Amino acid sequence: MMKPFRIAVAVMAIALAGPLAAQDGEPQAGGTLNVVIQPEPPGLMIGLIQNGPTQMVAGEIYESLLRYDFDLTPHPQLAESWEISEDGKTYTFKLRDGVTFHDGKPFTSDDVKFSMDVFLRESHSRTRTYMEHVESIDTPDPLTVVFHLKQPFGPFIGIFEPGTAPMVPKHIYEGTDFATNPANNTPIGTGPFKFDEWVKGSYIHLVKNENYYIEGKPYVDDVYYHVIPDAASRAVAYETGKVDVLPGGAVENFDVPRIRDMENTCITDKGWEFFGPLSWIWINMNNKPLDDLKVRQAMMHALDREFAKDALWNGLGKVATGPLSSSTRFYAGDTPDISYDPVKAKALLADSSYNGETIRLLGLPYGETWQRWAEAVKQNLTEIGMKVEIVPSDVAGWNQKVSDRDFDLAFTYLYQYGDPALGVSRTYMGNNAAPGSPWNNVSNYQNPETDKMFNEAAEMAKPEDRRAAYKTIQDQIVADVPNLWLLELGLPTIYRCNIKNPVNTALGVNDGFRDVWIDKK
Amino acid sequence: MKDFWKRFRYNRGAVIGLVILAIVIATAIAAPFIFPQSPWKMVQRPFLPPFTQGGLPLGTDALGRDVLSGLAHGAYVSLLVGLVSTIVALAIGVPVGAFAGYFVGRTDDALMRFTEFFQTIPSFALAIVLLAIFQPSLTYVIIAIAVVSWPPVARLVRGEVLSLRTREFVEAATLSGLGNVQIILRHILPNALPSIIVLASLMVAQAILLESSLSFLGLGDPNIMSWGYMIGAARTVIRTAWWLSFLPGMAILLTVLALNLIGEGLNDALNPRLTRKSE
Numbered sequence: 001m002m003k004p005f006r007i008a009v010a011v012m013a014i015a016l017a018g019p020l021a022a023q024d025g026e027p028q029a030g031g032t033l034n035v036v037i038q039p040e041p042p043g044l045m046i047g048l049i050q051n052g053p054t055q056m057v058a059g060e061i062y063e064s065l066l067r068y069d070f071d072l073t074p075h076p077q078l079a080e081s082w083e084i085s086e087d088g089k090t091y092t093f094k095l096r097d098g099v100t101f102h103d104g105k106p107f108t109s110d111d112v113k114f115s116m117d118v119f120l121r122e123s124h125s126r127t128r129t130y131m132e133h134v135e136s137i138d139t140p141d142p143l144t145v146v147f148h149l150k151q152p153f154g155p156f157i158g159i160f161e162p163g164t165a166p167m168v169p170k171h172i173y174e175g176t177d178f179a180t181n182p183a184n185n186t187p188i189g190t191g192p193f194k195f196d197e198w199v200k201g202s203y204i205h206l207v208k209n210e211n212y213y214i215e216g217k218p219y220v221d222d223v224y225y226h227v228i229p230d231a232a233s234r235a236v237a238y239e240t241g242k243v244d245v246l247p248g249g250a251v252e253n254f255d256v257p258r259i260r261d262m263e264n265t266c267i268t269d270k271g272w273e274f275f276g277p278l279s280w281i282w283i284n285m286n287n288k289p290l291d292d293l294k295v296r297q298a299m300m301h302a303l304d305r306e307f308a309k310d311a312l313w314n315g316l317g318k319v320a321t322g323p324l325s326s327s328t329r330f331y332a333g334d335t336p337d338i339s340y341d342p343v344k345a346k347a348l349l350a351d352s353s354y355n356g357e358t359i360r361l362l363g364l365p366y367g368e369t370w371q372r373w374a375e376a377v378k379q380n381l382t383e384i385g386m387k388v389e390i391v392p393s394d395v396a397g398w399n400q401k402v403s404d405r406d407f408d409l410a411f412t413y414l415y416q417y418g419d420p421a422l423g424v425s426r427t428y429m430g431n432n433a434a435p436g437s438p439w440n441n442v443s444n445y446q447n448p449e450t451d452k453m454f455n456e457a458a459e460m461a462k463p464e465d466r467r468a469a470y471k472t473i474q475d476q477i478v479a480d481v482p483n484l485w486l487l488e489l490g491l492p493t494i495y496r497c498n499i500k501n502p503v504n505t506a507l508g509v510n511d512g513f514r515d516v517w518i519d520k521k
Numbered sequence: 522m523k524d525f526w527k528r529f530r531y532n533r534g535a536v537i538g539l540v541i542l543a544i545v546i547a548t549a550i551a552a553p554f555i556f557p558q559s560p561w562k563m564v565q566r567p568f569l570p571p572f573t574q575g576g577l578p579l580g581t582d583a584l585g586r587d588v589l590s591g592l593a594h595g596a597y598v599s600l601l602v603g604l605v606s607t608i609v610a611l612a613i614g615v616p617v618g619a620f621a622g623y624f625v626g627r628t629d630d631a632l633m634r635f636t637e638f639f640q641t642i643p644s645f646a647l648a649i650v651l652l653a654i655f656q657p658s659l660t661y662v663i664i665a666i667a668v669v670s671w672p673p674v675a676r677l678v679r680g681e682v683l684s685l686r687t688r689e690f691v692e693a694a695t696l697s698g699l700g701n702v703q704i705i706l707r708h709i710l711p712n713a714l715p716s717i718i719v720l721a722s723l724m725v726a727q728a729i730l731l732e733s734s735l736s737f738l739g740l741g742d743p744n745i746m747s748w749g750y751m752i753g754a755a756r757t758v759i760r761t762a763w764w765l766s767f768l769p770g771m772a773i774l775l776t777v778l779a780l781n782l783i784g785e786g787l788n789d790a791l792n793p794r795l796t797r798k799s800e
Contacts, residue, residue, distance in 0.1 A: 254583075376584050378561070
């Protein structure tokens with residue numbers, strides 16, 4: 001782990017060969033990359049739209065100031081170096097010289113200020129909440145940007161990725177209505193690939209940015225993102241050679257072993273560290289007897305999550321140990337034990353206020369894997385003596401029931417965005433529990449102490465202090481079992497082995513194609 | 522009765538059908554005793570092929586559940602759904618058809634237009650819509666199947682009643698002062714019964730198929746192990762574990778076939794004149 005205060009004074013040199021690249025062999029230029037995109041994105045202007053497929057394509061067109069490796073350590077991207085002041089309130093970024101947008105206009109500190117202060121504050125709800133910590137942005141010269149924060153905000157250094165803080169061209173958007181600007185259809189960024197063509201329902205074509213600021217990169221000539229709406233057809237598209245890269249989630253879990261065993265096929269579950277998708281079961285603590293800690297502990301120990309990982313997720317992913325994904329900053333592995341122990345679970349249940357009530361379990365309507373998972377959980381709970389009924393639903397019904405808190409147990413999974421202050425506290429803060437949203441503190445976990453610590457930990461300047469605070473928070477939350485944590489989802493990227501290095505950052509294929517090359521042997 | 526059995530036995534297929542159905546019924550009744558554990562219990566490692574492990578002759582499914590136990594418990598669900606939904610459909614269809622056929626005129630028009638309203642919507646699509654509106658539970662699955670399968674009953678009964686109501690014995694009953702309802706119940710319906718029984722046996726088969734199709738699509742009761750569910754859940758692994766779809770598929774095929782054969786046999790036995798004509 002890098003000591004963050006060393007970064008504060010260190011000035012990092014421009015690394016020509018990406019520091020993240022784990023390359024094998026000498027990169028070769030040329031070739032076409034064929035990737036699956038699912039579903040078809042509604043648009044590619046990432047400052048306006050941030051759903052998954054948009055991020056996947058636009059992350060190659062737009063860039064942010066930094067780039068994150070698998071440990072979420074920041075590396076230079078548009079910023080060649082940066083400094084964080086001792087009090088954690090001033091962030092100074094030095095930009096690379098000679099960077100141009102795809103239309104040839106230079107990228108300067110004005111664009112950074114415009115993007116962060118104007119564009120994203122207006123159009124990006126998540127970034128807007130982060131920017132509330134920023135007092136002002138100075139641009140003393142075209143290659144220097146200074147963020148002045150109102151108070152220290154620990155996660156700040158972790159937000160400069162293309163999905164959260166994309167750099168948009170000021171000269172195109174200033175003074176226009178962002179949402180209706182015709183330029184949204186032909187996105188202009190600084191990234192390694194330029195937008196070429198989008199045939200709706202068929203494919204999106206990006207071509208190499210010849211004027212990219214890193215000599216020799218990108219290696220491949222162009223990228224096709226193929227729109228294939230049916231999961232089985234996506235698997236077949238790989239098998240027949242139409243596409244060469246299947247991003248995580250592109251094919252159903254049960255197809256993974258078959259495709260994985262094909263010749264010249266590689267698989268990795270890396271590239272999700274920034275999102276850290278963690279699955280769990282909400283426990284509706286408004287309902288009796290789920291307000292009883294012993295019932296919740298009994299349920300936690302009843303779940304055979306190792307089995308679910310092997311039988312349903314092909315052994316990919318990790319069994320969760322608590323509210324943080326192990327790839328999220330300040331993860332603590334040594335929290336109270338919540339492993340599978342049916343004997344202990346039975347004893348806890350016998351000792352609790354559970355009296356044979358029927359527990360309604362709401363599965364996640366995302367296909368077979370989740371359906372089987374609900375059945376397995378039901379069986380686990382039945383075996384310790386609980387009565388469980390699976391409630392079927394579609395996506396709209398699931399949203400409605402979870403928003404209305406009309407369930408006892410409900411499956412879900414959420415992204416963590418690399419930092420507990422960004423993607424974890426929202427799930428456990430007492431003041432974020434109002435019904436009406438399926439993404440907030442749905443369980444209605446109320447603990448003023450962890451609330452207070454969450455607030456403090458977000459604003460601590462020193463990472464060591466934050467780590468200590470989050471350790472206490474994790475211990476406390478795991479002891480209280482407000483949710484049944486399941487797995488850190490392993491969403492495998494499958495690709496032909498002669499495509500080298502497609503996943504080289506914590507965002508995976510979202511921003512990784514800068515360093516991809518194709519071995520033509 | 523003796524004649525009935527003789528005529529029924531004359532149809533070899535019907536006897537075979539009866540044997541198969543008897544086995545299915547026996548399995549359904551015996552399931553809770555032979556397999557006292559829940560069919561959802563995960564007993565072994567997943568995807569165990571058939572005949573490889575003692576105690577699990579038909580292997581295990583994607584979650585390591587005993588396939589044989591699932592088939593046995595599924596038999597009960599299929600028969601239950603088939604019988605109950607047919608009874609409910611008859612309870613709607615027979616009165617509607619009887620009144621329409623007996624009273625003719627406006628009553629007939631009104632009831633038949635109402636019936637046609639249901640007939641114009643494809644029955645499977647209607648069942649899906651009904652289950653999408655209600656929660657897919659066993660009760661609603663039965664109701665949905667009954668609601669989509671009563672119109673043929675109504676039409677059949679109407680036809681029978683139309684032809685029977687002008688017979689002499691009905692006129693005699695009218696002259697002797699019997700009320701309309703009495704005449705329908707005591708004199709007309711008993712004579713229409715043979716056709717209704719034949720249709721009902723086929724409707725049970727139809728209902729089993731419908732339930733399986735709905736469960737296959739994930740619209741069945743998720744808390745109940747049925748054959749359709751087993752196929753639906755195994756569909757995704759058909760390339761690697763074909764037996765998981767094949768075995769419940771065979772169970773459905775045999776049961777539905779048996780019911781159809783029995784229906785044919787019943788037809789022979791109950792409508793002997795029709796049979797002779799076709800020979």
